[in-house]
Amino acid sequence: MHHNYILLIFIYIFSLNLYANERYVCKNGDKNSIKLITNFYIIDxxxxxxxxxxxxxxxxxxxxxxxxxxxxxxxxxxxxxxxTILINKKHKSFIYKTFINRENNNNIVEVKGICSLAN
Incomplete structure (x- = not known):
């Protein structure tokens, strides 16, 4: 079962690469944590x-x-x-922000990092 899940993820990522105009591989910029990788595919x-x-x-x-x-x-x-996602091609960076409006609490999370063009 675990192998099927990995295979499905591989096929999904491979299909995105076929249709993407550009692909950015980005890592978060937090110096105190493990560098987590996120891919951004530009499609139309x-x-x-x-x-x-x-x-x-x-x-x-x-x-x-x-x-x-x-x-x-x-x-x-x-x-x-x-x-929101902001990808800055000149500075090779990204900013990801998420906002959830709740009745008692408005949470905003911001993640910044560096990117490289993969294709």
Whole structure:
């Protein structure tokens, strides 16, 4: 069973590589932790994130020679969630932010790191 799961993940990542215009391999920039890897695949008008930060599709709002700004938002019950990805091509960096609006608590998480173009 475990081998089937690994094979399925491999096929999924391989298929993303076939359709992606660009692929960025990014590591978080926290000096006190293990460097976690996240892949960002640029496919037409969206970014597909896969890796340590999670998985998801993000709509590209701005695309320029400097990089990409993409967003994903959703309602989960009465809560609202918003995630943003900023990939800076010039500085070879990324910023990932997630915001969850809860009744008593608004949580914002930010992760920064470095990226390299993989293809």
């Amino acid at each position: 008008k969206k970014i597909v994130m896969s890796g340590a930060l999670g998985n998801g599709e993000y709509k590209i709002l701005n695309r320029s020679e400097n990089g990409f700004l993409a967003v994903n938002s959703s309602f989960i019950g009465e809560e609202f969630g918003l995630e």
